[in-house]
Amino acid sequence: QKEVEQDPGPLSVPEGAIVSLNCTYSNSAFQYFMWYRQYSRKGPELLMYTYSSGNKEDGRFTAQVDKSSKYISLFIRDSQPSDSATYLCAMSVMPGTYKYIFGTGTRLKVLA
Amino acid sequence: KAGVTQTPRYLIKTRGQQVTLSCSPISGHRSVSWYQQTPGQGLQFLFEYFSETQRNKGNFPGRFSGRQFSNSRSEMNVSTLELGDSALYLCASRVGDEQFFGPGTRLTVL
Numbered sequence: 001q002k003e004v005e006q007d008p009g010p011l012s013v014p015e016g017a018i019v020s021l022n023c024t025y026s027n028s029a030f031q032y033f034m035w036y037r038q039y040s041r042k043g044p045e046l047l048m049y050t051y052s053s054g055n056k057e058d059g060r061f062t063a064q065v066d067k068s069s070k071y072i073s074l075f076i077r078d079s080q081p082s083d084s085a086t087y088l089c090a091m092s093v094m095p096g097t098y099k100y101i102f103g104t105g106t107r108l109k110v111l112a
Numbered sequence: 113k114a115g116v117t118q119t120p121r122y123l124i125k126t127r128g129q130q131v132t133l134s135c136s137p138i139s140g141h142r143s144v145s146w147y148q149q150t151p152g153q154g155l156q157f158l159f160e161y162f163s164e165t166q167r168n169k170g171n172f173p174g175r176f177s178g179r180q181f182s183n184s185r186s187e188m189n190v191s192t193l194e195l196g197d198s199a200l201y202l203c204a205s206r207v208g209d210e211q212f213f214g215p216g217t218r219l220t221v222l
Contacts, residue, residue, distance in 0.1 A: 045212075099168045
């Protein structure tokens with residue numbers, strides 16, 4: 001079993017929809033959680049990061065962490081065609097190591 | 113501020129050859145990590161360098177090695193290439209807890 005599981009999709013939604021992207025993990029030592037967005041033929045770019053359980057909001061994006069269930073989510077409100085990309089969750093044990101463990105990514109397509 | 117740069121962007125090699133990939137981190141970043149990205153396995157951590165020292169290592173065979181220079185630039189070397197080494201190799205530089213990726217080097221092994 002992988003340490004981090006992520007539904008590969010693809011996920012197709014109409015423009016304006018709320019998108020929910022999820023990851024589960026097995027290592028309870030993970031303390032630092034990140035979401036990356038990767039466009040085709042580009043490197044991943046950091047969208048959001050958080051240390052704590054609960055919600056963190058940044059514009060149309062909300063990251064949610066539930067450490068008791070070992071589950072993290074990224075919500076995208078008012079989705080746009082430009083949000084079409086692969087979304088990767090990542091996590092690491094803190095402090096001490098920066099060996100990030102990534103999910104395999106969810107492909108999202110927002111239809112105009 | 114310039115981002116992370118990687119050279120070359122594309123490489124084609126044959127089995128048994130070796131390859132060296134280069135990464136220049138964002139100015140002022142001293143930590144450089146390398147990842148392998150494949151469709152089946154996703155992004156897998158190779159190793160991290162900080163101030164010319166390897167600090168963390170993933171679960172890859174010894175054919176994969178790296179180094180970091182005093183200017184924080186890093187190189188990754190893969191010897192005796194195998195077909196399964198075909199992948200996108202990503203370099204990332206980090207400051208604090210924020211990690212920034214380069215565009216990657218697409219390696220194809222024939």
